[in-house]
Amino acid sequence: MGNRLMVEEGHLLAVFNSAHRVMKAEGVLKALGLPILLIPAPRKLLTDCGLAIRFSEETRTAVMGALEQAGLLPEFITRLEEGNFVTIWKDRNSSR
Amino acid sequence: MKTIDCRNMACPAPVISAKKALEEADKVRIHLDNGAPRENVSRFARNRGYEVEELQDATGSWILTISNTNSDKKSTETNSPSNGCVVLITSDCFGKGPEEFGSLLMKNFIHSLLETSIKPSRMIFLNSGIFLTTEGSDVLESLDKLCGQGVEILSCGLCLDFFGRKDKLRVGSTTNMLVIAEELIGAERVIRL
Numbered sequence: 001m002g003n004r005l006m007v008e009e010g011h012l013l014a015v016f017n018s019a020h021r022v023m024k025a026e027g028v029l030k031a032l033g034l035p036i037l038l039i040p041a042p043r044k045l046l047t048d049c050g051l052a053i054r055f056s057e058e059t060r061t062a063v064m065g066a067l068e069q070a071g072l073l074p075e076f077i078t079r080l081e082e083g084n085f086v087t088i089w090k091d092r093n094s095s096r
Numbered sequence: 097m098k099t100i101d102c103r104n105m106a107c108p109a110p111v112i113s114a115k116k117a118l119e120e121a122d123k124v125r126i127h128l129d130n131g132a133p134r135e136n137v138s139r140f141a142r143n144r145g146y147e148v149e150e151l152q153d154a155t156g157s158w159i160l161t162i163s164n165t166n167s168d169k170k171s172t173e174t175n176s177p178s179n180g181c182v183v184l185i186t187s188d189c190f191g192k193g194p195e196e197f198g199s200l201l202m203k204n205f206i207h208s209l210l211e212t213s214i215k216p217s218r219m220i221f222l223n224s225g226i227f228l229t230t231e232g233s234d235v236l237e238s239l240d241k242l243c244g245q246g247v248e249i250l251s252c253g254l255c256l257d258f259f260g261r262k263d264k265l266r267v268g269s270t271t272n273m274l275v276i277a278e279e280l281i282g283a284e285r286v287i288r289l
Contacts, residue, residue: 005210005211006237006238006241008206019200020198023196023197023200037237038203038234039207040204040208040210040211051200059252090278
């Protein structure tokens with residue numbers, strides 16, 4: 001099923017808790033030419049606004065750097081590993 | 097093997113003829129004019145999981161040999177049942193409100209169709225909706241995957257021409273208002289966005 005959906009093994013997802021923040025974040029990352037895609041958060045993640053930014057491990061440093069600089073860090077980052085989402089980074093202020 | 101001649105046919109007639117022929121035979125040879133007819137038929141067949149061989153003859157016309165080598169094709173389609181539902185997308189924005197937010201909602205809707213158990217049988221894009229099927233769209237990957245799951249993606253040729261994007265179609269095939277009208281009237285259900 002993996003390749004029929006928008007998230008494949010190894011993909012990273014930056015999950016946000018606000019539509020405004022995720023839209024701003026998408027704009028910042030696209031302006032820098034980073035290969036990201038705004039997608040619905042997979043059903044399994046049960047997020048507030050239901051949106052996530054998909055990116056790859058290769059661009060992780062650039063994505064996180066840009067989001068930090070813009071004050072738009074996500075609520076958490078998760079990676080699809082063997083079919084499961086594993087949280088690999090979490091905002092210190094997040095309640096999750 | 098079935099052979100059909102689609103030269104001198106205007107789009108989307110070659111795609112419709114190819115589709116019909118492939119419903120009757122597992123291997124079809126199609127004679128086509130260069131340009132949009134060849135590109136649309138080739139794209140249609142590849143999106144459906146068929147194997148496509150393309151040869152150009154001495155006159156500049158093309159001969160496409162399309163084979164149904166994918167034994168899983170039928171079961172793939174069964175796993176994503178289609179309900180005779182046509183989704184008509186008339187804009188690149190979903191709903192009324194700020195354009196940026198409407199654009200986000202439309203992209204979100206199309207990506208979400210990959211997770212629904214029931215898929216539409218067809219998605220028709222017209223007016224500014226064709227920006228979703230052409231170069232630069234954020235939903236090309238999703239639409240490609242939907243094509244692979246048996247959803248037919250059609251874009252209005254007149255709209256592509258109006259917006260100067262005829263050569264930028266990246267998913268599905270071109271159609272005209274006659275076909276769109278027939279599809280809408282004949283559909284079990286139409287959802288307009």
